[in-house]
Amino acid sequence: MSRRPVDTGDPDRLYTITGGRSEAPDDLDLVSLIVSECEPARGMQSEHVRILELCRRPAAVVEIAAELKLPVTVVRILVGDLLAMAKVTARHPRPASAAAALPESALLLEVLDGLRKL
């Protein structure tokens, strides 16, 4: 059983990690795929180092959150920092234009195809 509650410690710690910020970039989705564009450098915040290490291959925001054992919003803020410094790039999911908009049939056929091959 892999399920284990995520221990985020006390809120003060999260506040420290994000430098007191609570607003994450809007365009960072749970499944935006993050890719490192450089190696960690000396003096970087430890969470930034971990993200750069994890994202040598693409990793979704939610995967980073699970690996770092941090809430999703905190990770979005941290990834946002790295994006602003051009140390990572993000491959965004198809724009969620309207919540009610259905994805086009071509994409769904691709998904069906992939599922049938499982």
Place this chain on the structure above:
Amino acid sequence: MDSVSFEPSTSSEPPARTPLSATAETGLKIVVVGGFGVGKTTLVRSVSEIRPLNTEEVMTEAGVGIDRTAGLADKSTTTVAFDFGRISLSERTVLYLFGAPGQERFWFLWDRLFVGTLGAVVLVDTRRMSDCWYAIDRLEHHRTPFVVAVNRFEHDSNAFSLSEIRQALALPEHVPLIDCDARVRSSGKNVLITLVDHLYELAMAREMTP
């Protein structure tokens, strides 16, 4: 900051992380909703290529129904944990499957985390069918397409038929309703295919309409 350092994994466990293909570029979402203990994580695990991971979201929200002029004092923090798994569909496309509780507080997160989801699976335990009423209501409200899968537990002594269940859930005819065994990979896969088939039909109908 030692609190953020990785916990050493126990040696008997497989490597926690299986990296994605370097060419992965599109992440997709499907959400599995259902009551406590209905088998959401089991379903995610049966089809996922990684051991399901657990994470959470913390949000501060103004107290509902409380006088907002009272200021910061009425803010409360809500924490919602959820599991997820992953299926690489192709070199480019990767599907993330989220298992999420159906309780009321979870729906605060729907707009924020699960926006843009392809669709949802409502997982039902016939011993506690009322657990999913709220989820079905919210999905209809959000206009998120969904299918309903009945997780047939071994000791399903009631053994309601699908038509009885459809009636009990007041489920419209156009919503697919199927049996499954969340523990079995082929069955979990069939649930996902049923959902995406349904989504495809909806998309086709939409594209045919000028």
